[in-house]
Amino acid sequence: MGLLSLSADPEGYGLWEQPAEKAGMLLSLRMLGQFGAVNAGVAFAWHRIALAAYVARQLRLPLNADAPLAATLVPTGHLGLARTSLARWLTGQPPSDEDSALLADWLNRREHDTVLYAPAAWESVLLPVWDQHTIAWRRVNRSDWQVTNCARAHGFDELAAFRLREPPASAAPIVSVPGDPRALFTRVLKMDMLGLMAIGGGALARAQTMATDYAAVRRQGGKLIAAHAAVQQLLTDIESARLRVDQALGSFGLALDEVDLGAVAASRIDVHKHLCHAANQAVQVHGGIGYMRDLGVEKILRDQNMLRLQAGGIHDARQFVAGWKGASA
Amino acid sequence: MNHPAHLQGHLPATHPLSPRHRYAQFPWAARMMSDYAASDLWETDTRRLPAALARIRRRARHFAEQHLRPLAAEADLAPHLPPGECSPSLQRLLAEAGRDGWLSYFLPAPLGSMPWRALRHAPVWQSSLVIEEFSRVCGGLSLLLSAHHLGVMPLLLSGNPRTVLKYVAPIYRRCRAGDPHLVAFAITEPGAGSDVEDGHGAESYRPGVVSTPVDGGYLLNGRKIFISGGDLAQSVTVFAALQGEGMASWTCFYVDCNAPGFKLVRTELKMGMRASGAAELEFSNVFVPHDRIIGGLRNGWAINRATLNTSRIPVSAMALGMARAATEAAVEFAQQYQLGGRPLIDAQDVQLLLADMVAETRSLRSLIWQEARHAWRPRQLHAALCKFHATDRAQRVCEMAMDLMADHGGLHEQRVEKIFRDIRLTRIFEGTNQINRLSLVEDWQTQLLDPDTHSMRPGVSV
Structure with a gap:
C-alpha cells in the first residue's frame, strides 16, 4: 500500500519518506498512531525499519530490495543519551575532552552491548558510530557481529530482544555522512522520539476505548462502574493524557527541520510518563480481568513501558535537555 | 578487589572533612549521641527487630536465596501449564517450604511452626517479614507460598478450637511433613x-x-x-x-x-x-x-472482611519486597554499568534517583512495620491504607529502576521488568486500590461523622 518505504524512490510518500515537508511529517505521525492503536510492537518495528530506510537513503546506501523489512536501526549508543555531551555536540558547542571521550564510549559497540528489539528475522542493522570526532554510521549484517538472543522482553511480544557486540575484527565499513552529520543525527533522533510518542498515543487511544467500553457495561455496587467517581477519575486521567499527547504531537507537526530536538526530548519525558500512567489507569478500570493476557490491555501497558525505555529512555533525557540548553557535565 | 575510596562528588569517609570521620574524635558524651558505624541497611533494620522476629527474617532471607532464587526466572518464563499441573521444581519448592515451616506459621508448635518466642508479636508482623523476603526474590513464588495462608485464615478466624484442631492442624501437619496440603x-x-x-x-x-x-x-x-x-x-x-x-x-x-x-x-x-x-x-x-x-x-x-484485614498488610509487604528488589537491582546496575569509563553511580543524577528509591522503599517498610507491629486485631483502616499506598509507591520505585536502565530495562535478565509485572497485580487483587481507599473511609466514618465522641478534643485526629 506504499505505507512503508520499500524502495529507493525519492518520490515515495510512505512512513518517514518525506519528513522535510510538514505534510510528510503529519502523515508519518498519524500513520504511526494508527499502527500503534492496533499493535504497538509491530508499529515500533515498522517505525525503526522506515527510519533505517531513511538513513540509508541519506547515506546513499542501497536498500535491500529482496528483504526490505529485514533492515532495522538503533539510533542511540549503548545506554541513555550520553548525558549532556551528545546534546552539546549536536548544538555545535565546543566539545570538552570529557564530551569527546563520553561520545566515543557511548557509541563504542566493541566494549558494550547494544540492545536491539526487532523482528526475529532481522538481517541487518544501521548503527551510529563515533569516528574521527564525528558521528558516522555502520550497516552491520547479522552474521558479522556477535548476536545474543535474549529471553522474552517486557513488551513488544511480536518482536525479539537481542544483544549486539562488535567483534574484534569487524568488517562492516564505516559510512561517512554526506553533508552535515550533526544535522542527520538530529533529524534521526527527532523522528525516533516523535515516532515513539505517536505510537504511544495510538496505543493509548485503544486503551481508552477499551476502558470506556468496559466502564459502560460493568456494574459494581448496583450501578455501572462509569457512574463511580473512582472510575471517572481513572477515565479522566486517560483523557487528560491523550490530550497532552495530542497537543505535544500537534505542536511538532511541522517540517522536520523546524522542530527543535531539545523541545522534543523535553516533551518526551512528560508525554511518556503520562502515557504509562494512562495505560495503568486503563488496566485499573478493568480490575482483575485487566491483568489477564486474554484481554490485551495489560499488553498496552507493557508496550507503553517499552516505548518509554527506547531512544535512550527518559531518565537521561533530562541531562540531554540540559546539555541542549548549554549545560556541561 | 580494590574498591574506590569514594563516589564522584563525595569525600571519602576518611577525609578530614567527612563528618563521620570527626564524630569518632568527639568526647565520650558527644560520641554517645553522634558516632555510628555505617552498617548495611538490611542488617540495621533486622537488629532493630525483637530477637524472635529478627531470627525469622534471617531464616526467610536464607530460604528465599537458597530455594526461591534459582527458580524465579524459570517459573516466570515457563510455558503456561494445563490447569492443576505443577512443574517438578515448584513441587519440590512447596515440599521444602512446608518442611521448613513456611506453610504453617500462623500457629505455634505442636500445631504449627511459629516459634514460641514470636508469639509475643502480632502474627501479621511475622508474616509481613517473611513475605517481604520471599517477594524480594520472586513475586510469583511469594504468592505461591502465601496464598495458602489466605485460604487458611477463615478457619483460624472461625475462632472455634474444634475447627482449628479438626482442619488446620492436619493441614499444617502435612505441610510440615513435606507433603503440602494447600488451601485457597x-x-x-x-x-x-x-x-x-x-x-x-x-x-x-x-x-x-x-x-x-x-x-x-x-x-x-x-x-x-x-x-x-x-x-x-x-x-x-x-x-x-x-x-x-x-x-x-x-x-x-x-x-x-x-x-x-x-x-x-x-x-x-x-x-x-x-x-x-x-x-x-x-x-x-x-x-x-x-x-x-x-x-x-x-x-x-464478616469473616471475609476480617481475612482481608489480616492479609492486606502482608500484601503491602509483598510490594515492599519487590520495591526493595527493584532498588537493589538499580544499585547493582549503577555500580557495574560503565559509561564514559565511569560507573553510573558516579553520576549525580543517578545518585539522586537511587536516593529517592531507597527513601521510598524504607518509608514503606516504616509504615508497614508500624502497622504490622500493632496488628493483633488488624483494623480495616490501617490495613487498607498500607495496601493501596505501599503497592502504588512500590510500582513507582520499579519504574525508577527501569528508567535508569533505559532500553536495558526491558530485558528479562535485568529483573526489573518482571518485578513491574509482578507488582502490578498487588494494585488490583485483595480489592483494587480504589476499593481500598474507600475501605479506609468506610472504617473511618464513625470518627468522621461524630468526631467528638471518640476524641479528647473536637475535630478529627489523623
Whole structure:
C-alpha cells in the first residue's frame, strides 16, 4: 500500500519518506498512531525499519530490495543519551575532552552491548558510530557481529530482544555522512522520539476505548462502574493524557527541520510518563480481568513501558535537555 | 578487589572533612549521641527487630536465596501449564517450604511452626517479614507460598478450637511433613470482583455461588474466578450466599477439592506473578456437610472482611519486597554499568534517583512495620491504607529502576521488568486500590461523622 518505504524512490510518500515537508511529517505521525492503536510492537518495528530506510537513503546506501523489512536501526549508543555531551555536540558547542571521550564510549559497540528489539528475522542493522570526532554510521549484517538472543522482553511480544557486540575484527565499513552529520543525527533522533510518542498515543487511544467500553457495561455496587467517581477519575486521567499527547504531537507537526530536538526530548519525558500512567489507569478500570493476557490491555501497558525505555529512555533525557540548553557535565 | 575510596562528588569517609570521620574524635558524651558505624541497611533494620522476629527474617532471607532464587526466572518464563499441573521444581519448592515451616506459621508448635518466642508479636508482623523476603526474590513464588495462608485464615478466624484442631492442624501437619496440603481462599465471582470486597457494593450483590440446604449439609452451585493458588489447592474456603438471600447470608464453606461436582476449569494467563496460578473454580451440586461450615451461617461476610484485614498488610509487604528488589537491582546496575569509563553511580543524577528509591522503599517498610507491629486485631483502616499506598509507591520505585536502565530495562535478565509485572497485580487483587481507599473511609466514618465522641478534643485526629 506504499505505507512503508520499500524502495529507493525519492518520490515515495510512505512512513518517514518525506519528513522535510510538514505534510510528510503529519502523515508519518498519524500513520504511526494508527499502527500503534492496533499493535504497538509491530508499529515500533515498522517505525525503526522506515527510519533505517531513511538513513540509508541519506547515506546513499542501497536498500535491500529482496528483504526490505529485514533492515532495522538503533539510533542511540549503548545506554541513555550520553548525558549532556551528545546534546552539546549536536548544538555545535565546543566539545570538552570529557564530551569527546563520553561520545566515543557511548557509541563504542566493541566494549558494550547494544540492545536491539526487532523482528526475529532481522538481517541487518544501521548503527551510529563515533569516528574521527564525528558521528558516522555502520550497516552491520547479522552474521558479522556477535548476536545474543535474549529471553522474552517486557513488551513488544511480536518482536525479539537481542544483544549486539562488535567483534574484534569487524568488517562492516564505516559510512561517512554526506553533508552535515550533526544535522542527520538530529533529524534521526527527532523522528525516533516523535515516532515513539505517536505510537504511544495510538496505543493509548485503544486503551481508552477499551476502558470506556468496559466502564459502560460493568456494574459494581448496583450501578455501572462509569457512574463511580473512582472510575471517572481513572477515565479522566486517560483523557487528560491523550490530550497532552495530542497537543505535544500537534505542536511538532511541522517540517522536520523546524522542530527543535531539545523541545522534543523535553516533551518526551512528560508525554511518556503520562502515557504509562494512562495505560495503568486503563488496566485499573478493568480490575482483575485487566491483568489477564486474554484481554490485551495489560499488553498496552507493557508496550507503553517499552516505548518509554527506547531512544535512550527518559531518565537521561533530562541531562540531554540540559546539555541542549548549554549545560556541561 | 580494590574498591574506590569514594563516589564522584563525595569525600571519602576518611577525609578530614567527612563528618563521620570527626564524630569518632568527639568526647565520650558527644560520641554517645553522634558516632555510628555505617552498617548495611538490611542488617540495621533486622537488629532493630525483637530477637524472635529478627531470627525469622534471617531464616526467610536464607530460604528465599537458597530455594526461591534459582527458580524465579524459570517459573516466570515457563510455558503456561494445563490447569492443576505443577512443574517438578515448584513441587519440590512447596515440599521444602512446608518442611521448613513456611506453610504453617500462623500457629505455634505442636500445631504449627511459629516459634514460641514470636508469639509475643502480632502474627501479621511475622508474616509481613517473611513475605517481604520471599517477594524480594520472586513475586510469583511469594504468592505461591502465601496464598495458602489466605485460604487458611477463615478457619483460624472461625475462632472455634474444634475447627482449628479438626482442619488446620492436619493441614499444617502435612505441610510440615513435606507433603503440602494447600488451601485457597475463594471470594471473587464473575462480574462481582469489587462487590465482594466492599460493603456498599455488597449491598446490591447478586450471588454467583449459591448454597442450597439438603439433608446433612448444603449443595454449592456457581463459579469463582481469579482464585490465587486455586489450581494446586486440596481444599478451598468458599464463600457463598444462602439460597434466595444476598450478601448478608454469605457463609464460609470449607470445600474438599476432591468432592464430586468440584471442577478446576482453567487457570489464567497473567501479566506477571506467573509462578502462581489464578484459577476458575466451578461448583456443580458440590455437597458440603454441616461440620464444614466455618464460623456459622451468615457469618461469611464478616469473616471475609476480617481475612482481608489480616492479609492486606502482608500484601503491602509483598510490594515492599519487590520495591526493595527493584532498588537493589538499580544499585547493582549503577555500580557495574560503565559509561564514559565511569560507573553510573558516579553520576549525580543517578545518585539522586537511587536516593529517592531507597527513601521510598524504607518509608514503606516504616509504615508497614508500624502497622504490622500493632496488628493483633488488624483494623480495616490501617490495613487498607498500607495496601493501596505501599503497592502504588512500590510500582513507582520499579519504574525508577527501569528508567535508569533505559532500553536495558526491558530485558528479562535485568529483573526489573518482571518485578513491574509482578507488582502490578498487588494494585488490583485483595480489592483494587480504589476499593481500598474507600475501605479506609468506610472504617473511618464513625470518627468522621461524630468526631467528638471518640476524641479528647473536637475535630478529627489523623
